[in-house]
């Protein structure tokens with residue numbers, strides 16, 4: 333089967349045990365840039381179909397977990413190559429289904445392709461250790477083995493990259509997979525699964541189940557056959573998953589929200605700092621867990637920074653994701669748009685000072701458009717503490733560097749933190765003292781490499797890091813062997 337996305341008219345189906353399966357009900361995926369356009373119809377699984385997929389993955393495990401690394405590497409490399417070759421076409425699909433701009437979407441598909449290629453290499457580099465025993469004549473070896481069946485639950489904001497950074501290491505290290513894409517982006521998940529289905533993976537090793545979190549996701553969480561769960565999404569869902577899955581002793585990895593600070597010191601290159609803020613807070617319509625939603629600015633440059641940032645926001649082009657001029661696409665769906673709007677009201681009611689934007693916009697096509705919003709806030713305002721997950725940022729005034737650092741760390745989250753400064757001393761101090769899993773100096777907080785660890789601290793993450801070589805910590809378990817020589 334060699335379906336091209338533009339030929340994909342109807343009924344994207346589940347992929348279970350090497351076969352494409354229909355479901356009792358279907359759903360329609362909608363284009364947020366033009367809500368008159370149905371991207372495609374897709375099958376919606378119920379719990380029993382999710383359980384079938386889990387059983388298929390469990391049955392495929394014994395053979396796949398003992399398969400040679402060359403076989404895994406070849407399959408992953410083939411998937412990566414096709415993603416890279418079809419980045420423009422799949423980027424177009426992604427822009428239509430999720431609403432990020434076409435260049436952002438093409439970049440994301442390319443990133444997904446590179447992730448598969450990276451883990452194709454990692455499959456060949458699964459190393460262990462050999463040590464002398466403390467007891468004479470005994471040899472000790474430490475090896476990594478797959479954990480088993482892994483349930484992968486993804487959010488809607490990176491519908492190719494996040495599934496890729498879960499699926500690729502899971503397969504590279506010899507696990508079998510049940511994968512559930514988010515409900516608003518099933519067709520991207522389907523398109524990825526369609527490519528995987530034509531690789532050389534045996535039936536049952538990879539399974540796609542589209543449907544609701546309550547039925548399909550919960551079936552993954554509850555099933556005793558699912559040995560590990562990797563989830564990216566909201567804090568509320570992540571915490572529920574952790575409770576249920578840890579009670580049955582499944583291994584759990586959670587990547588959740590962020591309220592990421594970007595500190596701008598008085599000595600910063602102001603143009604560069606404003607650019608970091610615009611890109612970090614508003615690109616991808618602010619729908620990134622690494623978005624800089626708290627801009628912490630030293631008092632002496634506060635007003636100049638706000639004025640320049642406001643000018644940039646006034647000029648930012650909001651429009652259809654496929655329009656060449658668009659710099660910020662629509663919000664991904666109506667529920668998220670409503671959440672963003674409700675936070676604007678909360679901000680106003682709590683006394684945050686409105687600087688610019690936030691209003692709903694009309695464009696030639698009906699879509700979920702709003703202008704980028706900026707407020708001046710106090711640290712206690714909800715807009716400065718809770719994740720909005722939209723194009724909404726606030727500026728907090730800091731007396732000096734120490735105050736800025738304290739404000740940056742004054743959050744229950746800890747995914748990413750950034751600083752703009754020309755002082756090596758302050759940058760180095762910030763890198764050491766920011767309570768976050770990732771720290772950026774003179775760069776936007778959003779925008780990371782695919783070959784190094786990704787993840788946070790505090791309320792943002794739970795369990796080992798994703799991506800890079802560190803992915804082995806989650807997707808393998810360690811065995812210690814003793815041999816009498």
Ligand code: NAD
Nearest residue numbers: 486487488513514545549550565566569587588589590621
């Ligand atoms: P969400 O938590 O609503 O959904 C995430 C996934 O979980 C979806 O596939 C959903 O269907 C599924 N799900 C929902 N209920 C479930 C249940 N009971 N059992 C199992 N699965 C269930 O989040 P979302 O709206 O898709 O994404 C937005 C949120 O994700 C934001 O809060 C954002 O910060 C966060 N996010 C975090 C990261 C990160 O790496 N830290 C990356 C992207 C998004």
